Amino acid sequence: MKQPLSLTWELESIFPGGSSSPQFEEFLKQLEADIETLRQQVAASVSPADSESTKSLDSVIELLQSCSGRLIQASEFAGCLGAQNQQDKGAVRLSSKVTGLRAGFEGISSQFDNVLRQTSDAVWTEWMARPEIAPLAFVLSESRDLAREKMSPELESLALELAVDGYHGWSEHYETIVGSIQIPYEDEEGTKQLSAGQAFNKLDDEDPKVRKAMFRKWEEAWGGAADYCADTLNHLAGFRLKLYKGRGWEDVLKEPLDINRMSHTTLDVMWDVITKSKPALVSYLQRKAKLLGMDALAWVDVEAPVGKSSGKIPYDQAAKDIVTQFRKFSPKLADFAEHAFDNNWIEVEDRPAKRPGGFCVSFPESKESRIFMTYSGTPSNVSTLAHELGHAYHSFLLDDQPLFNQNYAMNVAETASTFAEVIVSDAQVKAAADPEEKLALLEAKIQNSVAFFMNIHARFLFETRFYEKRKEGLVNAEELSALMEEAQKEAFCGVLSEYHPHFWASKLHFYITDVPFYNFPYTVGYMFSTGLYRLALEQGASFADKYDNLLRDTGVMTLEDLVSKHLGVDLAEPDFWQGAVDLIVADINEFLAMTN
CATH class of the missing domain: 1.20.140.70 (Oligopeptidase f, N-terminal domain)
Incomplete structure (x- = not known):
């Protein structure tokens, strides 16, 4: 490379x-x-x-x-x-x-x-x-x-x-709102105005004073834009609900479940297994608060690092590490990642005017992908990079399929990406010789579980309840913030000292029109990929080909049929999901033992 x-x-x-x-x-x-x-x-x-x-x-x-x-x-x-x-x-x-x-x-x-x-x-x-x-x-x-x-x-x-x-126009209007957000930030060079993407990265700063100060400004900035965001979200939801009514669809989850080619039963079983596992996550968050010298974590502290990592990870080093860990699972995956790096498929520069967040897109005519993010050297950034490369690899495996068969659902898309993350994070934890380094890497890995089991669960609860309330009429900014905070408290089991009421305004995913409910498929993908990783550990090198074959079928099967064919598993039963949770709980138990 x-x-x-x-x-x-x-x-x-x-x-x-x-x-x-x-x-x-x-x-x-x-x-x-x-x-x-x-x-x-x-x-x-x-x-x-x-x-x-x-x-x-x-x-x-x-x-x-x-x-x-x-x-x-x-x-x-x-x-x-x-x-x-x-x-x-x-x-x-x-x-x-x-x-x-x-x-x-x-x-x-x-x-x-x-x-x-x-x-x-x-x-x-x-x-x-x-x-x-x-x-x-x-x-x-x-x-x-x-x-x-x-x-x-x-x-x-x-x-x-x-x-x-109408519908898509409001989504584009939200992009205009995001582009207008300017958040002041003071450093040794004086005060500068940060874009939403740049400010978002400061929320992960190791210095609690920096991240807490930025969180106040972040909430204030989105509070200032809340009425505009509320108008946008209400009209997006209103259009969608009118369309559903015309089609005779009562359940707001019908379309996202159909798009993700999965049943309501599968979704309910997965959430039930996750909810029953949350006491372990609560123990982790309480221990983390103690390690950080706090009575309880605030929202902005949830992703704060614990342990001492080797500092900022240079982009070149991150790329090298990712390829190395990919190669241990699959030379084909590693070679693909090298190709993406060598051919400049990835945008990571930290500069003004960039959109916040990260994504991967694939160009079916060119048979290439492009990855977008803002890299600042954190373990979270490395995870995002591996995640997006997983998306690109999935598309690569389908390049020779008819175009119609390349249209796989978001949940299995998130499976490929999250599986790539798990490969990297698990290998890094196992390879770490220094206890403090190992703790930092293990904690970063557990943070993903918090994100998928709690943060995204909060988004799912909020959006489900918002749509029900929107059926009755417009929902103002104050009501949206109340719904958001209520969902966060429930999803996090009330363990945090402070929440993020304007999260609904700041999160792009609520305003995407291509895919409704841009939340639960992430958790499905995370749980599915973790279950796959458990099987990979059990079956060894032979699993790589089985994994590729499973991904190749993602455009032509329901999730239930896909798993039944390639794994012989029934997703309407809790066993597969519980196996995934068991791996996650094992990480939490290791963290608790290391910090006892």
Whole structure:
């Protein structure tokens, strides 16, 4: 692996010229023309009367996949431009253009789904059995079943068109709010204004005075924007609820569960196992407070480091460590990570105007990924880097699949990413020779459990209750903060001395329109990946191939069927989930023993 590594990613090979790229403009122009061709083809399509007539729809399905892949390519490129510089007005314009194209495409897809819906069961069975179509049978059947639960194609198309300036427009408005956030920070050079992303990193500072002072300013800044955020969140939820009502959907979790291809039973069983395990986490948080000289931890102290790490971890060292640990599990995974580093797929520079948070996007046309984050040298940053590389590896394994079969659900996406995290964090803990270093690494690992079992549980509780309350009318900023704090107290079992009432305003995930309930799939992925890691420890080197095969099937199976096929496990039973929790509790017990 070449070093020193670049701190900024390379987007020129995707489309040269950034938001002024002539090639990207031409790409969008051709895509728009092809979407119009697709519209005409779908408008002329009728439900096949027999197996022979299904062949006339092969070209439509092919063009659907082609347009879908290019829309993803365009959307991710525009998103990367906006993330690297929130002041890039050209990126905002391009994002709006792509959103419009996507709405048109989704309307056409909805019309094609109606063709699928109206096909008789007998013809459908023969159609899906054709060798050319059989690989797509799961996705097409899924679309057909969902179409039967939606409004008429005309109403669905209208809803998608209205969503451009309504639903998605409010989501983009939130990005504008985030871009306007400026938080003052004093250091030896004087007072400077930090972006939301830069200020967020200060909340993890080792110095309690720094993080507590920043938390006050953070809460104050988001409190100042709370009314705008409340308007945005209310209108996003209102649009979604009206759409659900039109479709006859009562349960707000129906869509996110369908998207994640999992049952309500599986989700309930998982949360039940987690809730029963929380006393161990409470013991950990209480011990941590004692170690930090506090009666109880505040929200901003939950991720404060314990033990003495070797200081800030340089980016090059983090990359080297990640590749080393990946190689112990799978040379294929390690080689892929090296390729990502060497080819500048990763943006980590700490600078103003960047979007907060981290993400990974994949470009199906280029068969490449890009990773975005702001790296400041903390163990948490290293975990984020490994996490996003896990996402990229998952996409890499599906590069040779039909485009429709590359659309895996968020929960299994989070499985691949979190599994990569566990590989790195567990290996680091085991390799640490110095007790203080070992304690710091173990504690950082346990922090992930707190995040997935408590923080994300709080988000899930908040969002579920918010949607129920929103059915009755608008929910103002003060009520949203009260709901948020109530959910945090419940999820953290009341163990903290102070909470984060404006978390609902500061967290991007509540404002994402592509995927509703952008919370519980993280915990599903974490629990699933931990369960997989337990099996990897038991089965040794042979598990790497089984893991890859499981990931390759994530786009063509429900979660329950995926696990049954590759692991022989029933997720409606608590055993698999309990096995994952047992590994986590073992880490907590080791931490308690080391600090006794």
